[in-house]
Amino acid sequence: MNVNALRLLLFLFLCLPNIAAAGLAERVQEHRFANGLTLLVVERHDSPTLAAYITLRVGSVDETSENRGVAHLLEHMLFKGTKTLGTKDYRREKPLLEAIEAAGAEYDRLRLAPQLNASRIAELEIQLKELQEQRRQFDVPQEVAELYAKNGGVGYNAFTSKDLTSYVIELPANKLELWAAIESDRMRHSIFRDFYTERQVVMEERRRSYDTNPDGLLYENLLATAFTLHPYRHPIIGWMSDIDHLSLEKTRAFHDRYYVPANTVIALVGDIDFVAAREMVERYFGKIPGGMPTPPIVAGEPEQRGEKRVAISFDAEPRVMIAYHKPTLPSRDDYIFDLINGLLGDGRTSRLYQTLVVKEQLAATLSTFTAPGSRFDNLFVIKATPRAPHTSLEVEAAVYRELKRLADEEVGAAELERVRNRLRVDFLRNLQKNSALAHMLTYYQTVAGDWRYLVRYDEELASITPAEIQTAAHRYFTSENRTVITLARTGGGE
Amino acid sequence: MKKILYLLCVLSVLLVGCSAPSFRPDQISTPPLHFAVPQIEPIILTNGIRVYFKENHELPLLQLTVLAPGGAIDDPVEKVGLASLLVRGMRTAGTASRSADQVDTDLEQLAADLSITADTYALTLDLSLLASDFAHGLDLLQEVLRAPAFEPERIELARKQMLEAVRRQNDHPQSIASRELLKAIYGDHPLGRTPTEATVQAISREDLLAAYQSTFSPEKLWIAVSGDFNRTQLRAELEARFASWAAQESKPRILPPLVAGNDGVALIVQKELPQSVVMLGQVGVDKNAPDLHAVRVMNFILGGGGFNSRMMKEIREERGLAYSVYSYFQVGRLLPGPFIAQCETKSSTTIEALELMLAAMRTIREEPVRPEELQVAKESLNNSFVFSFAEPHEVVTQAMRLDFYDYPAGYLESYRAKNAALSLTDIQQAARDYLQSERMSIVLVGNEQEFEAPLSQLGFPLQRLAPPAKSAQ
Numbered sequence: 001m002n003v004n005a006l007r008l009l010l011f012l013f014l015c016l017p018n019i020a021a022a023g024l025a026e027r028v029q030e031h032r033f034a035n036g037l038t039l040l041v042v043e044r045h046d047s048p049t050l051a052a053y054i055t056l057r058v059g060s061v062d063e064t065s066e067n068r069g070v071a072h073l074l075e076h077m078l079f080k081g082t083k084t085l086g087t088k089d090y091r092r093e094k095p096l097l098e099a100i101e102a103a104g105a106e107y108d109r110l111r112l113a114p115q116l117n118a119s120r121i122a123e124l125e126i127q128l129k130e131l132q133e134q135r136r137q138f139d140v141p142q143e144v145a146e147l148y149a150k151n152g153g154v155g156y157n158a159f160t161s162k163d164l165t166s167y168v169i170e171l172p173a174n175k176l177e178l179w180a181a182i183e184s185d186r187m188r189h190s191i192f193r194d195f196y197t198e199r200q201v202v203m204e205e206r207r208r209s210y211d212t213n214p215d216g217l218l219y220e221n222l223l224a225t226a227f228t229l230h231p232y233r234h235p236i237i238g239w240m241s242d243i244d245h246l247s248l249e250k251t252r253a254f255h256d257r258y259y260v261p262a263n264t265v266i267a268l269v270g271d272i273d274f275v276a277a278r279e280m281v282e283r284y285f286g287k288i289p290g291g292m293p294t295p296p297i298v299a300g301e302p303e304q305r306g307e308k309r310v311a312i313s314f315d316a317e318p319r320v321m322i323a324y325h326k327p328t329l330p331s332r333d334d335y336i337f338d339l340i341n342g343l344l345g346d347g348r349t350s351r352l353y354q355t356l357v358v359k360e361q362l363a364a365t366l367s368t369f370t371a372p373g374s375r376f377d378n379l380f381v382i383k384a385t386p387r388a389p390h391t392s393l394e395v396e397a398a399v400y401r402e403l404k405r406l407a408d409e410e411v412g413a414a415e416l417e418r419v420r421n422r423l424r425v426d427f428l429r430n431l432q433k434n435s436a437l438a439h440m441l442t443y444y445q446t447v448a449g450d451w452r453y454l455v456r457y458d459e460e461l462a463s464i465t466p467a468e469i470q471t472a473a474h475r476y477f478t479s480e481n482r483t484v485i486t487l488a489r490t491g492g493g494e
Numbered sequence: 495m496k497k498i499l500y501l502l503c504v505l506s507v508l509l510v511g512c513s514a515p516s517f518r519p520d521q522i523s524t525p526p527l528h529f530a531v532p533q534i535e536p537i538i539l540t541n542g543i544r545v546y547f548k549e550n551h552e553l554p555l556l557q558l559t560v561l562a563p564g565g566a567i568d569d570p571v572e573k574v575g576l577a578s579l580l581v582r583g584m585r586t587a588g589t590a591s592r593s594a595d596q597v598d599t600d601l602e603q604l605a606a607d608l609s610i611t612a613d614t615y616a617l618t619l620d621l622s623l624l625a626s627d628f629a630h631g632l633d634l635l636q637e638v639l640r641a642p643a644f645e646p647e648r649i650e651l652a653r654k655q656m657l658e659a660v661r662r663q664n665d666h667p668q669s670i671a672s673r674e675l676l677k678a679i680y681g682d683h684p685l686g687r688t689p690t691e692a693t694v695q696a697i698s699r700e701d702l703l704a705a706y707q708s709t710f711s712p713e714k715l716w717i718a719v720s721g722d723f724n725r726t727q728l729r730a731e732l733e734a735r736f737a738s739w740a741a742q743e744s745k746p747r748i749l750p751p752l753v754a755g756n757d758g759v760a761l762i763v764q765k766e767l768p769q770s771v772v773m774l775g776q777v778g779v780d781k782n783a784p785d786l787h788a789v790r791v792m793n794f795i796l797g798g799g800g801f802n803s804r805m806m807k808e809i810r811e812e813r814g815l816a817y818s819v820y821s822y823f824q825v826g827r828l829l830p831g832p833f834i835a836q837c838e839t840k841s842s843t844t845i846e847a848l849e850l851m852l853a854a855m856r857t858i859r860e861e862p863v864r865p866e867e868l869q870v871a872k873e874s875l876n877n878s879f880v881f882s883f884a885e886p887h888e889v890v891t892q893a894m895r896l897d898f899y900d901y902p903a904g905y906l907e908s909y910r911a912k913n914a915a916l917s918l919t920d921i922q923q924a925a926r927d928y929l930q931s932e933r934m935s936i937v938l939v940g941n942e943q944e945f946e947a948p949l950s951q952l953g954f955p956l957q958r959l960a961p962p963a964k965s966a967q
Contacts, residue, residue, distance in 0.1 A: 046550065047884040048529050079801070084518055141811055145801035146870055147520055152877025156800070172880050174527045181519035200814030207769035208817055208838045214665050315766065316665035348586075349602040361651065364658035387658045418602055425605035425624060428553055433885060 025455045028441065029274040035290035036262030039281050040441045040451060042269045044434065048173045050270030051434035054183060055166045055442035057294050058258035060236040061373060067250045069238020072160040073202055074251050078167065080193040082185045086143045093138040100131045101248050104196050108245060128196060144182055151175050155435065160236055162373035164446045170435060173271035176280055184284035187259055195248050203244065206237050214316035218487045222321045223372055225308050226379055226483040230301040232372050260291020265445045267438040301377065307479045312487040320392040322399060323379040323483045324476050329448055335460050336472045337370065337380055342419030343411060344368050344402065345382065351402050352382065362390040362398055374447040392486045407473035410466045420461055529880050531906045534893035539733055542713035542741045548720040548890035556628050556721035557887045560619040560639065561898050563747060564709040565612050567684045573697045575689030577612035579652060580705050585610045587648035590641035594648045597634065604630055614685065615827050617709065625722035629731065636735040639710060644702055656694050664962035667939040670763055671771040674959065678935035679775050679832050681755040713741040718894040720887040749828055752777065760936040760954040764961045770844040770940025774851065776933045778833035780826035781901060787912045788924035789823055794871040795863050796854060797821025797835055802870055804854050815839045815847045827899045833928060841944035845951060852931060859925040862918040876910040
């Protein structure tokens with residue numbers, strides 16, 4: 001290492017944690033309301049805009065075999081209006097909604113034995129269609145979307161993950177009250193219109209993301225194989241038969257149970273004033289009953305005692321995923337794996353990229369990441385596409401050689417510091433956009449229990465020694481702890 | 495009198511009781527938003543490089559974007575992929591004074607990100623680094639721009655990666671559909687071509703050197719910088735690194751004129767999947783079209799406005815036929831870009847979804863849109879305009895791009911007034927001018943045996959394309 005580089009490293013090592021973490025610590029303003037709702041605000045006055053994130057600490061991991069897919073379907077249903085928005089007259093619409101639900105529930109029940117109930121099922125199909133058409137006379141389709149659009153909102157969307165659900169929008173900064181009014185209305189008074197149609201939409205989403213998509217299919221099979229018991233094994237969207245049989249009743253129950261202030265974190269980032277924002281949130285969300293936080297999950301994934309391996313047949317070129325179980329945050333091993341991820345797969349100088357893509361040229365693309373969530377112990381995943389004529393097997397062998405090297409040889413100080421530096425600077429990059437910062441704050445508040453995880457992160461990272469990395473590689477990168485999924489055409493010659 | 499007062503009280507309680515739930519968020523009055531289009535004036539370095547600055551000291555970061563005319567539009571027919579291999583070579587194949595490995599190591603030492611990409615009309619270099627590293631970053635930038643080495647073995651590696659991408663181009667049904675659609679819309683024109691194994695193999699290192707020489711010289715380069723820097727200092731640092739690079743005589747850009755495509759047909763690609771990709775399109779607009787604003791607003795109503803668009807409401811919301819359905823006009827910077835509409839639906843509703851998309855286009859052509867729809871589209875585009883300037887780097891690269899592509903002066907300043915002035919007639923006229931079923935090309939990728947009706951029902955001439963080749967291992 002030359003002198004300049006050394007000086008640079010010292011500079012980064014000494015200064016960066018202060019710039020990033022401490023700067024953030026001073027700028028986040030926080031309030032906890034009496035009903036348990038948490039508000040995080042960062043004032044930033046460069047552009048007259050704001051990003052608003054509402055994150056609920058409930059995701060697909062909180063489902064059971066009775067309601068798999070419901071967290072995501074519910075997220076879709078929150079786009080169907082409220083008692084005031086989306087309808088010309090809720091009072092007159094309500095009986096039709098009830099009739100639709102009754103017909104739909106009977107339809108779903110009879111479909112469990114289709115041969116016995118064929119004629120009644122056919123009747124109900126017609127009845128449902130007619131009722132839904134009648135209801136449309138009261139419809140103001142997508143009125144919330146329209147309101148947000150007219151007021152200059154962008155990125156009106158929501159995301160369901162294994163761990164949490166987020167509702168997001170960016171607005172001109174003078175629209176804070178509009179946001180508070182709409183979102184508090186959605187939280188309390190959402191009406192699940194067009195439920196049976198939306199189920200079909202979600203099935204189309206599933207076909208698009210998994211059933212026709214080799215990468216989605218590979219990933220879905222990885223999780224379903226690597227986890228034996230823990231609900232991380234199920235796709236967020238649900239299996240097709242799950243979606244097809246989710247009921248309005250279960251969806252409503254899930255909403256009532258989990259969509260409560262005690263489970264909610266709001267982040268507002270942008271050209272707003274903290275006190276005014278706090279008062280606005282108090283006014284619109286403050287009277288909502290607090291409810292109960294999401295309870296822990298009892299399912300404990302049993303220790304894996306041997307390699308799991310699945311070969312998927314699909315009409316696409318070969319690809320492979322290799323995964324190892326690992327602990328989640330805030331365990332020290334999770335920080336160690338952030339460094340391992342950087343060493344192995346982040347960027348063109350990383351070990352796996354250098355070996356597989358540049359030197360041996362066995363793979364065309366390579367990436368490493370942690371999945372599928374962070375509330376519970378998770379996986380370290382390596383994904384690669386072999387470069388013809390090389391095979392997934394050759395890719396695997398090369399990967400294992402590099403993992404063994406990590407366990408056999410101590411990582412050099414310079415390489416390790418390069419990885420730490422990358423994590424620090426990427427963290428800074430994540431602070432640039434209002435929406436990215438809002439996302440990060442609600443994410444860590446939700447999965448780590450405190451956004452200050454971000455502030456303390458760098459200190460913990462800096463204290464990790466090369467010996468600890470070696471120990472972790474030795475412990476986790478074993479064939480017993482491994483799951484391998486390959487995808488190729490049947491008889492594709494792999 | 496007392497009685498009357500009593501009655502009034504009861505009434506008012508009732509009135510309050512009744513009116514409370516009818517409180518509507520759209521009745522909230524909002525304070526005015528103060529906002530002006532930021533003005534960014536470029537400076538010109540002594541050798542002709544244009545530089546746009548936007549200082550922002552919130553975070554100790556610096557972002558830099560370099561734009562040069564070039565791109566896929568210039569690829570010779572037998573060497574499609576040349577621009578792509580050129581930028582991969584510049585990024586990954588070293589410089590005169592640093593090996594390929596050294597470039598990567600030096601960048602990673604700074605935790606800097608460097609990417610170079612080619613699109614239709616331009617090559618774009620993006621560099622992101624810590625502000626304190628800007629001198630190191632500019633040294634590297636200078637070498638990559640002025641003295642790329644194109645190390646032969648790294649060029650071969652980049653070529654192998656492109657070939658692997660060609661092998662994988664049929665893995666996702668959406669990429670089959672979009673490739674076939676562009677081919678149908680633009681025929682044998684650079685806008686309709688994609689790299690093949692033969693064209694990628696045909697590109698020599700000499701081709702790359704020649705393309706580099708003809709693309710990169712100071713008078714053609716545009717630079718935008720945002721972040722934590724001092725403008726005077728940065729200007730001096732740029733001069734110090736680039737002033738000795740002599741400008742050449744600039745030559746006008748020659749663009750190949752559009753040719754006839756495969757219009758008014760339905761192309762079918764058989765792929766045994768449970769869901770079909772439905773895609774259609776035709777030649778659309780370029781940035782100089784006088785009715786550009788009308789086209790944009792019309793498309794918002796048709797399929798561009800997310801949940802507020804007709805296609806989304808009719809195909810997804812009312813019928814549950816698709817998760818994603820949309821249309822867009824990719825505004826061509828120089829030549830007319832495509833109009834494209836797309837959805838994915840299960841095999842047994844393929845024809846229904848396609849016919850609904852065609853019907854939505856027919857309706858917007860034949861009937862004026864509702865005044866409320868026009869209002870939503872205009873207000874949405876105008877009130878969200880502020881987001882075009884939400885991030886400093888977006889502000890400065892946008893100013894640079896508008897000049898680079900020679901947009902009319904005052905384009906941003908007049909944007910909202912032009913939208914606001916549009917009438918129902920303007921919208922219908924735009925639909926009539928740009929959506930014509932006889933010129934539309936349709937692509938279906940899916941399992942034809944499972945479609946709910948014969949394709950002949952569509953009334954379009956059918957062309958069944960050979961199923962995508964399954965390359966042997």
